[in-house]
Amino acid sequence: MFVAPPGYQPVYNPRIPYVGPIYGGLRSGMSVYIQGVIPHEITRFNMNLQCGESEGSDIGFHFSPRFDNWDKVVFNSCQEGEWGSEEEIHNMPFSKGDAFEMVIIINQEGYQVTVNGQDLHTFNHRIPVERVNALQIGGDASIQTVNVIGGGNPAGDQIGGNLPVMDGQPIFKPPVPYTIVIPGGMSTKKTIVIRGMVPLGANRFSINFKVGSSGDIAFHLNPRVQERELVRNSFIGGSWETEEREISINPFLEGQYFDMSIRCGNQRFKVFVNGQHMCDFFHRFQNYNQIDTVELEGDVQISYVHF
Incomplete structure (x- = not known):
């Protein structure tokens, strides 16, 4: 059975305060995705990307929204117990009682923060990002999902042969319908991870693995x-084939988030949702390495897609 390596396994509903490892450490090109809710009664919360899981570790990136008469978001770093100079903005992106999605994109310059799809601030590196290997969350926020995305998985050799191949940059909040080119085309062990939500009133949506040159759908x-x-199902040579409908779980409910991973194997696609195996789909299009695009359409909101 395929189990995502720890670096790709989301953490659900962590108890706050939370401290957890970032396997292999941070590198440019990686992202940290956090989804949660701001309570009505909140003073502040913080997220630290730090150099170790112990208290007193150096902090490469400190993020602290503070709710008072002068609502603001503070950014800082801490080395050898000494805080650096604060950077702050007064454009509070969080609202009491509301859900939020936050992404910290690590690039060569620093930490680029977006909240609910809007750019907030970039905090330049003060500590080499390669030293950062842990995430700490404290304060009053209610966190539902934490996921570290991208950058490969240097711990992979310790896990064995079940590694997914993840070689693309994550795409955040794509509009739907949306078509994605598969980096390098489809291959064995290549995995697509999709984080999304089924909106209220949704009827149906679809994820199609297609051969762009012919329009064939190898996996619908x-x-x-x-x-x-x-x-x-599959759509090959201009016609639909036999439908399959049996599933072990049904996670696609109105108003609910989902984390889906679809992995291509030699014989079949394996589909996992929210950490549980949902179904397999055996290849009907035998030259699956010709699959070069993924199409998202219908009643769904996408937080991110990652190959």
Whole structure:
């Protein structure tokens, strides 16, 4: 059975305060995705990307929204117990009682922060990013999902042969419908990770693995929300083939987030949702290495897509 390596496994509903490792450390090109809710009664919360899991570790990036008469967001770093100079903005992107999605994109310049799809601030590196290997969250926020995305997985050799191949940059909040070119085309062990939400009133949506030159759909994954069904099929040579509908779980409910990973194997696609195996789809299009695009369409909101 495929189990995502720790570096790609989301953390759900962590108890706050939370401290957890970033396997292999941070590198440019990686991102940290956090989804949660701001309580009505909140003073402040913080997120630290730090150089170790112990208290007193150096902090490469300190992020602290503070709710008072002068609402602001503070950014800083801490080395050898000494805080650096604060950077702050007074454009508070969080609202009490509301859900949020936050992404910290690590690039060569620093930490680029977006909240609910809007750029907030870039904090330049003060500590070499390669030293950063842990995430700490404290304060009053309610966190539902934490995921470290991208950068490969240097711990992979310790895990064995079940590694997914992840070689693309994550795409955050793409509009739907959306077509994505698969980096390098489809291959064995290549995995696509999709984080999204089924909006209220949704009817159906689909994820199509396609051969761009012919329009053939090698794998059509079609959650039908109102019917509570998950249809799988293929469209080859101008016609649909036999539908498959049996599933072990149905995670696609109105108003619910989902984390999906779809992995290509020699014989089949394996689909996992929220850490559980949902279904397999055996290859009907034998030259699956000709699959070069993924198409997202229908009633779904996408937080990010990552190959």
